[in-house]
Amino acid sequence: MEFKFNINDYFKQQIVAINHNLIPPGFSGDRRQLWDSVSKVTEIVNALGESSAAAQGLTKAITTADRLRNSEHKLFLLIDPDHNNGKGAISGMLKVGKKTLYLFDREGNHFQVTPLCILDFYVHESRQRLGLGKILYENMLEEEQIEPVKIAIDRPSDKFLGFLRKHYHLNSPIKQMNNYVVFDGFFPEEDTKS
Numbered sequence: 057m058e059f060k061f062n063i064n065d066y067f068k069q070q071i072v073a074i075n076h077n078l079i080p081p082g083f084s085g086d087r088r089q090l091w092d093s094v095s096k097v098t099e100i101v102n103a104l105g106e107s108s109a110a111a112q113g114l115t116k117a118i119t120t121a122d123r124l125r126n127s128e129h130k131l132f133l134l135i136d137p138d139h140n141n142g143k144g145a146i147s148g149m150l151k152v153g154k155k156t157l158y159l160f161d162r163e164g165n166h167f168q169v170t171p172l173c174i175l176d177f178y179v180h181e182s183r184q185r186l187g188l189g190k191i192l193y194e195n196m197l198e199e200e201q202i203e204p205v206k207i208a209i210d211r212p213s214d215k216f217l218g219f220l221r222k223h224y225h226l227n228s229p230i231k232q233m234n235n236y237v238v239f240d241g242f243f244p245e246e247d248t249k250s
């Protein structure tokens with residue numbers, strides 16, 4: 057995804073994590089530059105959120121700068137610094153956050169848990185199926201120090217389910233009434249069941 061401004065002026069790494077303050081990691085500058093950076097991040101987040109929603113057939117974006125500002129979610133952005141005649145482009149995004157959920161295992165036992173959740177995931181149409189989603193996902197796993205099986209997924213698309221099957225051998229999703237999905241191995245041990 058391309059923008060009129062130079063992405064490389066704002067992001068210095070291939071993958072950056074944005075949180076509620078919408079400030080690019082490693083930012084240094086005066087108040088005017090800070091305001092400019094936050095407004096560029098706002099534009100990027102809103103554009104990615106809209107594209108992701110369109111790709112998933114949703115009428116409303118799950119990811120907006122406003123929602124990120126008012127949350128403890130983390131948004132990882134994948135940067136391609138060489139694209140767009142050296143102005144850089146954003147290839148994809150992955151949003152995670154903790155949620156308190158009531159979930160059922162296959163036997164119908166229910167659990168109240170607060171796992172890390174995948175809330176939004178998108179790779180630009182021109183760059184899908186090239187391994188970029190995997191790069192983003194692996195970076196998130198490393199940053200969050202978590203195994204794929206311990207993550208809950210909010211309304212995964214068929215493409216995302218295919219992705220999880222291919223890269224992490226997560227088969228047979230346990231679909232929940234609240235539209236979340238988890239996999240065998242997600243639930244805690246027997247003695248902590250409610």
Ligand code: ACO
Nearest residue numbers: 176177178179184185186187188189190212213218219222
């Ligand atoms: N059709 C079927 N499976 C697909 C497709 C597709 N068009 N695209 C990716 N996949 C799955 C397949 O398993 C594929 O492996 P294969 O090519 O050998 O069949 C694998 O993902 C490819 O892995 P990557 O290249 O690492 O993944 P990619 O960079 O394409 O990113 C993503 C995966 C984010 C799901 C991307 O395809 C995408 O943005 N899709 C549209 C939006 C979407 O569905 N996002 C998830 C919404 S659910 C949520 O956010 C909680």
